[in-house]
Amino acid sequence: MVIHMQQKKENDNIMNYDTVRLDDENNAIIIIDQTKLPGSIELIALKTAEEIWDAIYLLRVRGAPAIGVAAAFGIYLLAKQSSASDYDTFHEEFVKQKEYLDSARPTAVNLSWALNRMQGVLEAHAGEDVSKIKGYLKAEAVEIWQEDIRVCKKIGEYGLTLVKPGDGILTHCNAGQLATSKYGTATAPIYLGEEKGYHFKVFADETRPLLQGARLTAFELQSSGVDVTLICDNMSATVMKNGWVNAVFVGCDRVAANGDTANKIGTSVVAAVAKYYNVPVYICAPTSTIDLNTRTGADIHIEQRPAEEVTEMWYKERMAPEGVKVFNPAFDVTDHELIAGIVTEYGIARAPYTESLQEIFKKREQESGR
Template sequence: MRRKTILEYETVSFDPEKRALVIIDQTLLPGQVRLLSLTEIEDIWEAIYLLKVRGAPAIGVAAAIGLYVAAEQIDTVDEELFYQQFKEKKKYLETARPTAVNLFWALEKMEAVVKKNRGKGVGEIKKLLNREAMQIHDEDIEVCRRIGEYGLKLLNSGDGILTHCNAGKLAAVKYGTATAPMYLGQERGYGFHIYVDETRPLLQGARLTAFELAAAGMDVTLICDNMAADIMKKRLVQAVFVGCDRVASNGDAANKIGTSGVAALASYYRIPFYICAPTSTIDMTLKSGSEIPIEERKETEITEMWYEKRMAPENIKVYNPCFDVTEKELITGIVTEYGVAYPPYEESLRRIFEKKFE
């Protein structure tokens, strides 16, 4: 009996029979593919916080479905009481990952459904919340496909592409963001060679990106993070494509720690560096990347997580930010579902949103 590949599973979905959020537990990949059916809001929060589900688009979809699952369990027909409990659950989920703006975007969209439909009864509001969560899920697939189409136009057959962290199918429902041009290129015979940074300290590149792209039949080479300069110097890379968790209105972008270093190297070697970002990841309320909150994670991710025995000295100080901010000057373009934004980003991103709402 043929085993399913990782590409045949949905990263995030809803099980209508169990009334559950279903995710792939990404902390177990690539060694084990396990689906988790989550019905309790504490488990949903933990799954987001512990990176069992991760990647900005996937976090947004999971948050929307998770909030709907939690709302279904509110046992009252009193609309005011329902709304108060709904807001408490929404506020709780907001604390799971402070940097990922998609989390807040999706939760705000869900709350807007409740506000807009006050007076229709709790039962009807729950149905509309389900519809909104499923629409967020379905739209993610189309948004990523469109990012892939725009990104593919920036590449040539046979190009070498470097990516950092995981902005792939496992970070979304399908296609991913930074990997969307790679998936479409694979379907159309472009013959890309993909270089994947392992991405310390959580190894999302080694565990996830290399895993899913290889499963799709792509030509993939895994490298340590500190090898990026070497392959750029040897002209093995013609473009860098990465995702992000939040973009400020001036074009500064927060992505997995190490991204800004890759961008600086690409600038030095004159290699185009692209951020792939759905508009739901662009926060036009922020003037610059200095306003983006950066999550700092547990020191054990560096000192002992991947080792049989602790590898660092006891009581050594550890600095473990989850993200860094790549300055706009290092970014060649920002690929969205409405086209590619180029500097000056204050103007081009504004035009992207005008196109979105026209």
């Protein structure tokens, strides 16, 4: 259900809108429909399990952290509206809804991470009054949302130590505010640097076939006053060869225990080119995106998307011949050997990642108890 829509105006800044927020009074999650950007800003109210699932699958809400927040709010709202009065029935309904939402997108670990965290709260209060458990679930969902904001800011602070004023930064896809609750992951150093007067020069890959870099990253960076230049995906080598890029910052949807990372398709190409031109590649990832149970990138399930995203989306007429075979993976895996560092909210992990990521998790446990 569209609750508000307006065409983008000169004085209408996308950064003034929450990517995801809870409307508890109306039993809804309010999201920006990112498939409509940058042409128009539409806020959508999601109320049913099917609407939440569709919004995640169809990329109306996207970006690993934002998906996690949406899932947490979503499973809370579905549980809140349950008529079950006994714990066992309530738990059974919760698990069924959780598994349904978890099937929306397989690669982004934050989806299952947030849902598992919510289930942990439910089971920590096993046998208690259902109405009280609903309150605990709401508190946890709000904490996941607020935690995302804190985490992104810390990633930005650590990331900012890797660059200097005036540097050129290249980013791929959208790991900005539109992918999180605030600041973004890969863009967090850029936004914090802008506040400090660093005046970075940012290059945003358009990111085919869904153009998240063109439609979203370029849009939000420009709206924030950042010096951003949009380039086609196959232009990254040229800007690096010209010496215009000092660092690459990208987000990711899953980090394996050995430091391999799954991110939007094309990231591994950028990383390989950057390695050739001696440009460091930094993965900006909250610890919720790090999956130590996944040994290497080869173990990450890569989502396959519909052929139409390649052959006809964004075109007035179909641009590929009828019947042609299409391979459309949503993500690729960047080998850990191409990565200079993984920036988390608890510091920067360096090779060997099998050791440094373990240290990051030890630090998280010491500081947060999680």
